[in-house]
Amino acid sequence: MAPVTVRVPAKVNLQLSVGPERPDGYHELVTVFHAVSLFDEVTAAPSDELRITVEGEGAAEVPLDDGNLAMRAARLLAAEVGIDPRAHLHIRKGIPVAGGMAGGSADAAAALVACDELWHAGLPAERLHLLAAELGSDVPFALIGGTAIGTGRGERLTPALARGRYHWVFALADKGLSTPAVYRECDRLRAGQASPPVVSEALMTALRSGDPSALGRALCNDLQPAALSLRPHLRLVLEAGEEAGALGGIVSGSGPTCAFLARDEAHALDIAVALSSSGVCRTVRCAHGPVPGARMVRR
Ligand SMILES: C[C@@](CO)(OP(=O)(O)O)[C@H](O)COP(=O)(O)OP(=O)(O)OC[C@H]1O[C@@H](n2ccc(N)nc2=O)[C@H](O)[C@@H]1O
Ligand SMILES: Nc1ncnc2c1ncn2[C@@H]1O[C@H](COP(=O)(O)OP(=O)(O)O)[C@@H](O)[C@H]1O
Helix, strand or coil: CCCCEEEEEEEEEEEEEEEEEEECCCCEEEHHHHHHHHEEEEECCCCCCCEEEECCHHHHHHHCCCCCCHHHHHHHHHHCCCCCCCCEEEEEEEECCCCCHHHHHHHHHHHHHHHHHHHHCCCCHHHHHHHHHHHCCCCHHHHCCEEEEEEEEECCCCCCECCCCCEEEECCCCCCHHHHHHHHHHHHCCCCCCCCCCCCCCHHHHHHHHHHHHHHHHHHCCCCHHHHHHEEEEHHHHHHHHHCCCHHHHHHHCCEEEEEEEHHHHHHHHHHHHHHHCCCCCEEEEEEEEEEEEEEEEE
């Protein structure tokens, strides 16, 4: 059995509309996921036991046990096909850890695809999607990528009609934010006054037209006030992006990464340089979207 490598992208939520908390503890969402060209790679190689190694930025913060979503993905797939989960999973992190860009979910999706191939399981896409949804709300999107509308807790997906390629700058923070803590803060700030989530027509129109200026104006994230409340410094990051001339700026998902939209690649570089020299963030990354979801690159 030859090793299998799968490349998987990060995401940014172009819209994140958060409804009330459901009885199961999740919030009803309408979100527009957009996959961007910051990637993790997961290699599944033959091994006597299931083990995991991680390299790259933030690797020290990534769990090597069942806390790792990729490990859980491999176990879940093995149970589904009725075999022992034997594989060495090696993760190369290019997606910021705990940054609101769904790196753990991406690795889970990549591990499903890689182990499916390594173990010759041959599960159809719909079954992989069901396993993905069991692992986490963001995992199904990492399988498909592109630009898609997520409903339910984020796991029910419909591809969005989107035209064009968008250029982004991401401002990365020193320390991550916990997703459950940000949802809790959102509830506290809204004091139970949440309306049902709705898709933004302005955003859908902007995506159909492929006009980055319109998209920049339409970006919206209901978790942003909560992320700013827990990390007030992010206001300075958003202001710096605006001053640098971004078409729009937003906290990515539950944060603390901030995403800025540029007119084109050269404009993205200008914004990245301005953000770097402003000193408000640890580092910056340029990326474009949409890109496809988890795909095998080598075997
Ligand atoms: C906020 C978002 C936006 O895409 O992403 P991140 O910023 O974390 O990347 C997602 O909703 C995160 O999805 P994901 O990280 O997969 O969450 P899960 O593992 O399913 O759930 C982790 C926890 O987040 C909260 N949660 C998640 C999804 C949801 N619709 N409602 C919630 O309240 C719950 O507290 C849950 O226990
Ligand atoms: N493969 C993984 N890569 C990164 N973090 C992981 C992974 N598996 C589990 N985690 C845990 O998930 C937490 C959230 O990380 P991540 O998925 O990168 O961010 P976010 O939920 O903000 O998008 C991390 O603090 C880490 O403890």
